[in-house]
Amino acid sequence: MEHSGLPIKRADAVSNRARIIEVALAVFAERGLDMEMGEIASRADLGIGTLYRHFANREDLLRAILTHTLNDTLAQFHAAAAETIDDPRAALLAFVLVGLRVQQQYGPIFAVMRDPRLRKIFDQTQAQTIRDQFLEVVLSILEGGIKAKLFRSDLDQEVVAATIMGSIMGVHDLFETRWSVEELAQKLVLLHLAMLTRNGNG
Numbered sequence: 001m002e003h004s005g006l007p008i009k010r011a012d013a014v015s016n017r018a019r020i021i022e023v024a025l026a027v028f029a030e031r032g033l034d035m036e037m038g039e040i041a042s043r044a045d046l047g048i049g050t051l052y053r054h055f056a057n058r059e060d061l062l063r064a065i066l067t068h069t070l071n072d073t074l075a076q077f078h079a080a081a082a083e084t085i086d087d088p089r090a091a092l093l094a095f096v097l098v099g100l101r102v103q104q105q106y107g108p109i110f111a112v113m114r115d116p117r118l119r120k121i122f123d124q125t126q127a128q129t130i131r132d133q134f135l136e137v138v139l140s141i142l143e144g145g146i147k148a149k150l151f152r153s154d155l156d157q158e159v160v161a162a163t164i165m166g167s168i169m170g171v172h173d174l175f176e177t178r179w180s181v182e183e184l185a186q187k188l189v190l191l192h193l194a195m196l197t198r199n200g201n202g
Contacts, residue, residue, distance in 0.1 A: 017054050019044050029108035070130045073102050077137045088145035097185040099168035135161045151196040
């Protein structure tokens with residue numbers, strides 16, 4: 001009987017951890033680094049002991065939130081690029097569209113991530129590795145466009161990739177209430193193509 005109960009216990013543990021992270025994401029977006037473990041346990045409808053069995057302290061939970069957000073965002077970017085791998089222009093549009101949607105999904109959390117106090121909590125080497133992985137997705141799209149002779153090869157591709165990444169956040173914050181994400185993505189990609197191609201239309 002002990003063995004038959006183990007899969008259920010493991011399933012409960014996985015379910016509880018997922019629920020904790022889901023609730024913690026919402027609380028973190030609202031409270032930032034001032035979030036409290038008690039509030040998370042209450043909103044998740046779990047005992048505080050259950051919470052601490054999964055996360056030793058608040059810093060441990062914060063790291064889990066950041067890792068989850070960044071890994072999920074990266075996975076969405078990879079999926080978008082993979083679906084359009086044979087068409088660099090379509091890949092660029094898919095990347096920008098996903099970036100805008102991710103801003104809708106995680107925008108408040110990204111804003112809190114810029115808090116300098118997080119440097120004491122989140123390993124900066126790991127953070128740099130994740131940033132590099134984001135840029136690598138854009139760089140792969142740019143390289144595909146250059147090989148297909150659609151994009152210019154005389155630009156600093158790392159600077160271009162960083163510009164594309166940065167523009168997504170800025171455009172979303174300024175114009176999210178004026179246009180849909182689909183409309184914003186189309187407008188932003190037209191500007192990127194003007195930068196990436198000599199005639200502005202690829």
